[in-house]
Amino acid sequence: MKKYEVYKNIRKRAIIFGLPISLFVLMMIAVIASLLIIIFSFGIGIIICVIIANALLYIGLTKFFQNPQWLHFAKVFPKSISNKKTTALNYE
Template identity: 75%
Template sequence: MKKYEVYKNIRKQAIIFGLPISLFALMMVVVIASLLVIIFSFSFMIIIMVFVINSTLYVGLTKFAHHPQLLQFSKVFPKIISNKKTSAFHYE
């Protein structure tokens, strides 16, 4: 028999299908748009392509949700920490 564990960290962050609320909302917008494409398309290849795009988006979003540092391009801390006021005037 399968055991399901209770998600007790709801105060920490709500998770739906392994995605935070904002990424889940993005996924649902893409799913609704793809349903519109499927309804108005007449090609079998477009339907297959929509399913592939949705599945790769889901895999990418779950990977991003577990490792958010993947899209961090800049450094967190500055190179120099100083209390000196920054000014455009040069007195020398």
């Protein structure tokens, strides 16, 4: 008889094929676009290029999901906090 585990991570994000919903939708849009490219311009080179591009996109999205701080460039907090109004006027 088969045993099934209880899914305890119900409060975490929903993940499909290792991607969250938004990145999975992006991947499916790319797959549909690549199918349209294959249908309207049939050639073995295009088919190979589209398969490689989809594979690279999937690998890139999964790596980005595992390590999202790759696109974090700006500092979170400012250097100083002040209530003074900032204007472009120069009084000197």
